[in-house]
Amino acid sequence: xxxxxxxxxxxxxxxxxxxxxxxxxxxxxxxxxxxxxxxxxxxxxxxxxxxxxxxxxxxxxxxxxxxxxxxxxxxxxxxxxxxxxxxxxxxxxxxxxxxxxxxxxxxxxxxxxxxxxxxxxxxxxxxxxxxxxxxxxxxxxxxxxxxxxxxxxxxxxxxxxxxxxxxxxxxxxxxxxxxxxxxxxxxxxxxxxxxxxxxxxxxxxxxxxxxxxxxxxxxxxxxxxxxx
Amino acid sequence: xxxxxxxxxxxxxxxxxxxxxxxxxxxxxxxxxxxxxxxxxxxxxxxxxxxxxxxxxxxxxxxxxxxxxxxxxxxxxxxxxxxxxxxxxxxxxxxxxxxxxxxxxxxxxxxxxxxxxxxxxxxxxxxxxxxxxxxxxxxxxxxxxxxxxxxxxxxxxxxxxxxxxxxxxxxxxxxxxxxxxxxxxxxxxxxxxxxxxxxxxxxxxxxxxxxxxxxxxxxxxxxxxxxxxxxxxxxxxxxxxxxxxxxxxxxxxxxxxxxxxxxxxxxxxxxxxxxxxxxxxxxxxxxxxxxxxxxxxxxxxxxxxxxxxxxxx
Amino acid sequence: xxxxxxxxxxxxxxxxxxxxxxxxxxxxxxxxxxxxxxxxxxxxxxxxxxxxxxxxxxxxxxxxxxxxxxxxxxxxxxxxxxxxxxxxxxxxxxxxxxxxxxxxxxxxxxxxxxxxxxxxxxxxxxxxxxxxxxxxxxxxxxxxxxxxxxxxxx
Numbered sequence: 001x002x003x004x005x006x007x008x009x010x011x012x013x014x015x016x017x018x019x020x021x022x023x024x025x026x027x028x029x030x031x032x033x034x035x036x037x038x039x040x041x042x043x044x045x046x047x048x049x050x051x052x053x054x055x056x057x058x059x060x061x062x063x064x065x066x067x068x069x070x071x072x073x074x075x076x077x078x079x080x081x082x083x084x085x086x087x088x089x090x091x092x093x094x095x096x097x098x099x100x101x102x103x104x105x106x107x108x109x110x111x112x113x114x115x116x117x118x119x120x121x122x123x124x125x126x127x128x129x130x131x132x133x134x135x136x137x138x139x140x141x142x143x144x145x146x147x148x149x150x151x152x153x154x155x156x157x158x159x160x161x162x163x164x165x166x167x168x169x170x171x172x173x174x175x176x177x178x179x180x181x182x183x184x185x186x187x188x189x190x191x192x193x194x195x196x197x198x199x200x201x202x203x204x205x206x207x208x209x210x211x212x213x214x215x216x217x218x219x220x221x222x223x224x225x226x227x228x
Numbered sequence: 229x230x231x232x233x234x235x236x237x238x239x240x241x242x243x244x245x246x247x248x249x250x251x252x253x254x255x256x257x258x259x260x261x262x263x264x265x266x267x268x269x270x271x272x273x274x275x276x277x278x279x280x281x282x283x284x285x286x287x288x289x290x291x292x293x294x295x296x297x298x299x300x301x302x303x304x305x306x307x308x309x310x311x312x313x314x315x316x317x318x319x320x321x322x323x324x325x326x327x328x329x330x331x332x333x334x335x336x337x338x339x340x341x342x343x344x345x346x347x348x349x350x351x352x353x354x355x356x357x358x359x360x361x362x363x364x365x366x367x368x369x370x371x372x373x374x375x376x377x378x379x380x381x382x383x384x385x386x387x388x389x390x391x392x393x394x395x396x397x398x399x400x401x402x403x404x405x406x407x408x409x410x411x412x413x414x415x416x417x418x419x420x421x422x423x424x425x426x427x428x429x430x431x432x433x434x435x436x437x438x439x440x441x442x443x444x445x446x447x448x449x450x451x452x453x454x455x456x457x458x459x460x461x462x463x464x465x466x467x468x469x470x471x472x473x474x475x476x477x478x479x480x481x482x483x484x485x486x487x488x489x490x491x492x493x494x495x496x497x498x499x500x501x502x503x504x505x506x507x508x509x510x511x512x513x514x515x516x517x518x519x520x521x522x523x524x525x526x527x528x529x530x531x532x533x534x535x536x537x538x539x540x541x
Numbered sequence: 542x543x544x545x546x547x548x549x550x551x552x553x554x555x556x557x558x559x560x561x562x563x564x565x566x567x568x569x570x571x572x573x574x575x576x577x578x579x580x581x582x583x584x585x586x587x588x589x590x591x592x593x594x595x596x597x598x599x600x601x602x603x604x605x606x607x608x609x610x611x612x613x614x615x616x617x618x619x620x621x622x623x624x625x626x627x628x629x630x631x632x633x634x635x636x637x638x639x640x641x642x643x644x645x646x647x648x649x650x651x652x653x654x655x656x657x658x659x660x661x662x663x664x665x666x667x668x669x670x671x672x673x674x675x676x677x678x679x680x681x682x683x684x685x686x687x688x689x690x691x692x693x694x695x
Contacts (some may be wrong), residue, residue: 052686052690053650054682054683054686054687054690055679055683056683056684056686056687058679058683059679059680059683063680078650080650080653081646081650081653081654085642085643085646085653085656086642086656086657086658087656088646088653088654088656089654090650090653090654104392104393104394106316107316107317107391108316108317108318108319108391108392109314109317109320110309110312110313110314110317110320110323111309111311111312111313111314111320112312112313112314113312129308129312130302130305131300131301131302131305131306131308131309132300132301132302133296133299133309134238134239134301135317135319137238138238138239138392138394138395138537139391139393139394140394141393141394141540141541142394143394143540147301152301152302153301153302178683178686178687178690179690179691207541210393210394210541212393
């Protein structure tokens with residue numbers, strides 16, 4: 001009996017040592033990854049003062065990325081009307097992936113199908129690796145993920161990483177916007193338009209208190225409703 | 229907003245069933261180990277309740293995994309979960325725990341039934357005897373690790389939901405403990421129910437032992453549920469809203485107060501208290517309390533899953 | 542006028558022409574198209590749209606106003622459209638006789654923001670058999686917005 005107890009203790013200790021060793025290794029390798037600083041980190045600004053709600057971005061996104069009907073990578077959400085006739089106005093806000101630096105979807109994905117592209121900081125999906133557990137959809141605080149009815153994999157905005165961006169073009173929504181309300185660019189490049197606009201305007205990001213560090217910025221329209 | 233269909237609902241009832249089955253399996257194994265070591269010692273395999281636990285645990289965990297796989301949008305790609313791991317993902321680590329748990333579960337069950345297995349294999353497959361003899365050298369380690377992994381599996385069912393930052397009610401540190409406690413009690417209940425269904429004596433010492441553990445367990449569950457909702461209310465904002473939205477009114481309010489607090493917790497607790505630990509147990513009494521406990525736990529899983537997804541940050 | 546706009550009106554015109562052929566061959570001629578105005582405006586005055594149906598008992602002057610000095614200029618006729626048209630407020634007055642702003646806003650939010658700034662005829666065409674705004678696709682719709690919202694103004 002005494003012997004078996006000792007053996008049990010030994011086994012447990014070995015397990016705990018192994019587990020802590022593994023986590024240690026993981027953290028060490030993670031901190032090494034963080035040191036390799038990429039020179040590109042893409043971000044997007046939606047200037048709500050310029051947005052007219054034409055939804056050309058939605059249409060362009062659907063066409064460029066072959067998003068099936070019934071689901072969308074990008075939606076313009078509209079509130080209003082505010083004010084009195086004939087001077088009424090609306091507010092438009094963009095609902096799409098925020099490309100979080102600390103992305104909950106990437107953290108919960110069991111297979112690593114949801115990942116952050118190290119070269120560009122874009123949160124992306126490997127449709128082949130995705131098994132469709134929908135954990136990422138539940139985890140996303142911005143509720144922008146969906147199951148693509150064609151591929152049966154999780155899908156979302158990837159800044160046209162595989163389409164326009166790969167061809168050296170701006171993301172489809174940015175190129176389509178008639179009022180130039182969308183500004184896309186590299187946060188690491190101080191001369192980029194996105195950095196210039198961020199420096200010159202007060203911007204907001206959604207749900208920052210969750211610690212997700214999103215990279216979709218919004219320039220909020222000046223007037224609006226009072227909500228308590 | 230309807231109680232069972234709403235925009236922010238991502239995970240439906242199959243996930244609740246999966247969480248229930250995984251918890252019940254872990255609980256059944258946990259109690260089987262307890263029964264063997266504290267009550268029955270060497271001839272544990274002859275007890276109907278231990279036998280029931282040894283049937284419930286593998287069946288429940290396999291059925292749970294089956295439901296989980298069928299609930300994927302790509303069920304035939306489930307093997308990718310077993311091949312690709314993400315150390316940051318609770319689900320990935322949970323699958324790992326689930327696999328290791330099953331290995332130790334089968335080894336422990338094999339050792340538990342070593343006598344009949346050895347007797348049956350002696351003339352047919354003598355090689356098996358060598359294997360069981362080799363395995364029995366590690367019996368203490370296997371038992372210890374099985375207990376650790378069954379507790380880990382029970383807690384994992386809660387961590388799976390508490391890792392969702394978008395839902396203030398689920399992102400709650402008490403949830404894994406609550407699910408662990410209710411998982412253990414569902415394991416105890418399923419062993420009792422299975423035992424009496426296998427014609428075991430409803431007044432056996434195993435029943436007395438389990439009921440003796442069950443009262444504190446139910447009290448702990450009540451405290452955890454109270455802490456869970458108090459924590460939400462005191463956090464304010466959306467957490468407070470989520471708490472009142474869940475238990476305040478409507479379909480899920482009824483499920484919570486009548487189904488979980490009433491039937492699932494107060495019912496077995498009251499029956500346990502009225503029937504003191506020493507008095508004689510009847511078949512209907514044991515089966516009845518076990519059924520109430522199981523219904524309560526199943527409702528709790530569904531209640532937390534659905535109401536948790538109703539409120540978004 | 543931009544090329545895109547020009548192409549768009551060409552496309553519309555072609556569609557209207559095609560549809561008008563089929564409409565005239567299939568349906569009996571509408572009462573409004575035997576109006577006295579049609580003596581001169583046979584080509585550019587054909588009324589094939591919803592507003593021309595007999596049951597509405599409308600004439601050309603219901604919308605365009607009384608003939609007055611026409612064809613001499615200046616005259617009081619209302620001309621609908623964006624370019625070489627009557628004042629926006631004058632055009633709006635005509636449409637508002639029947640179409641209440643409140644009801645329009647419940648149909649389509651863009652009515653609210655353009656309220657008195659843009660004439661109805663900037664988007665709607667009444668003479669063609671079908672109004673291009675009826676069952677407009679999201680793509681065509683966003684292109685229509687682009688015709689005016691070019692990013693020059695706030």
